[in-house]
Amino acid sequence: xxxxxxxxxxxxxxxxxxxxxxxxxxxxxxxxxxxxxxxxxxxxxxxxxxxxxxxxxxxxxxxxxxxxxxxxxxxxxxxxxxxxxxxxxxxxxxxxxxxxxxxxxxxxxxxxxxxxxx
Numbered sequence: 001x002x003x004x005x006x007x008x009x010x011x012x013x014x015x016x017x018x019x020x021x022x023x024x025x026x027x028x029x030x031x032x033x034x035x036x037x038x039x040x041x042x043x044x045x046x047x048x049x050x051x052x053x054x055x056x057x058x059x060x061x062x063x064x065x066x067x068x069x070x071x072x073x074x075x076x077x078x079x080x081x082x083x084x085x086x087x088x089x090x091x092x093x094x095x096x097x098x099x100x101x102x103x104x105x106x107x108x109x110x111x112x113x114x115x116x117x118x
Contacts, residue, residue, distance in 0.1 A: 028097035035106030
């Protein structure tokens, strides 16, 4: 809800414009959310849809049925695998068009240093 209120406040002042500079009426607006957590994911999706975007949602454990019911395009993606990342972007581009917005909300944990701290 925070992001919806923020977007509404910015829209009221005409400060929010999600259309890229090279946008034409024949352009497809496509947003790709990687890591649709329950924290900011639903608000981002809502804002994008209100602004005319078609939304792709990517996750390693995507609930395809749920996403389709909500009007989103589900994409399997494993952010630790570069081949999976390339395949996900190719799928989104082929099915919806090239993404004009990409939001990465996933997480990767890789320790920077391994040490024996005993």
